[in-house]
Amino acid sequence: MSVRFAVGAVSDVGVLRDLNQDSFLASGVLAAVADGMGGHRGGEVASQIAVETLMVSFAPPTFEKLIGAVKAANAEIIAQAAVDPELHGMGTTLCAMAVIPASDPAAARAAGGTDHVLGVVNVGDSRMYRLHNGKLEQLTEDHSLVESMVREGRLTREEADVHPQRNIVTRALGVADLVDVDAFTLAPEANTRFLLCSDGLFNEVDDAAIATILGSVTNPDEAAQALVVAANGNGGRDNITTLVVDVQVAAVEEEQTSNDTTDPTIDDDPSVSSVTMGGAAADPSLRNPTTAPNGAAQVDPTSVAPAGSLSPEAPKRRWWRRG
Numbered sequence: 001m002s003v004r005f006a007v008g009a010v011s012d013v014g015v016l017r018d019l020n021q022d023s024f025l026a027s028g029v030l031a032a033v034a035d036g037m038g039g040h041r042g043g044e045v046a047s048q049i050a051v052e053t054l055m056v057s058f059a060p061p062t063f064e065k066l067i068g069a070v071k072a073a074n075a076e077i078i079a080q081a082a083v084d085p086e087l088h089g090m091g092t093t094l095c096a097m098a099v100i101p102a103s104d105p106a107a108a109r110a111a112g113g114t115d116h117v118l119g120v121v122n123v124g125d126s127r128m129y130r131l132h133n134g135k136l137e138q139l140t141e142d143h144s145l146v147e148s149m150v151r152e153g154r155l156t157r158e159e160a161d162v163h164p165q166r167n168i169v170t171r172a173l174g175v176a177d178l179v180d181v182d183a184f185t186l187a188p189e190a191n192t193r194f195l196l197c198s199d200g201l202f203n204e205v206d207d208a209a210i211a212t213i214l215g216s217v218t219n220p221d222e223a224a225q226a227l228v229v230a231a232n233g234n235g236g237r238d239n240i241t242t243l244v245v246d247v248q249v250a251a252v253e254e255e256q257t258s259n260d261t262t263d264p265t266i267d268d269d270p271s272v273s274s275v276t277m278g279g280a281a282a283d284p285s286l287r288n289p290t291t292a293p294n295g296a297a298q299v300d301p302t303s304v305a306p307a308g309s310l311s312p313e314a315p316k317r318r319w320w321r322r323g
Ligand code: MG
Pocket: 035, 198, 199, 200, 238, 239
């Protein structure tokens, strides 16, 4: 079986802000959004580090490596903040999904099951949704103050949606040496559409409107763009990043699977995949990409610096308020 992502991705500064601190990356096997926080360049640098470190650290593509890559991103943000006073206190959310070969593809295939899984990791309040039968379902849990208060029964969901402190996150990368990563797997199903997004989308556009756009705009690029247009139309008070991820599942030819347990049609190594980055991650003042005509950057993954060592002087905070 061949499992690939077809991703439409847009990152937009929004209506009110001067800087885009969100970053994203998208390839056939990896999709991620990061929403940076911290003054004076900090937020955009943190989100850029997060997606770049995720990309280079997710190899070989196992579920454990995916979780490890998030921890490597945390360590790299802390290390870079420790050596640059302008970046002190920077942090970011990170929400990502990846195609991961099952540990024993031949056995899984023989059992009639899938030989790949989708791995999901999340820290912070960026979100992943799944559209199923026209209904939108949030698969990740927000690590935010208002979400905690909803769980404790102190706020209703409706009150949380408009709460003045809904921008306070309780988990982020860059805050502490140890980061608690939410991680789970899903079976890839054909014709499933996922959405990864920063809070600049769902704070402006409600679930019903998001579901309508995802369900009616077939092309993932156009759907991602339509979501951003809707958010800006409702105020655009934050940076908006949307990744519409269509999972494509195809059967592999009989002769290819009969004597080879690896799927020859799959490029499972994201380091050699075509990767698109956007938002702050595509900002030439922060890095050195070759800019594509659409404003996103086609990145040579080998040019990205490896993750650094953990800093003992890392800042520690429980909560993180957006700038
Ligand atoms: Mg945001």
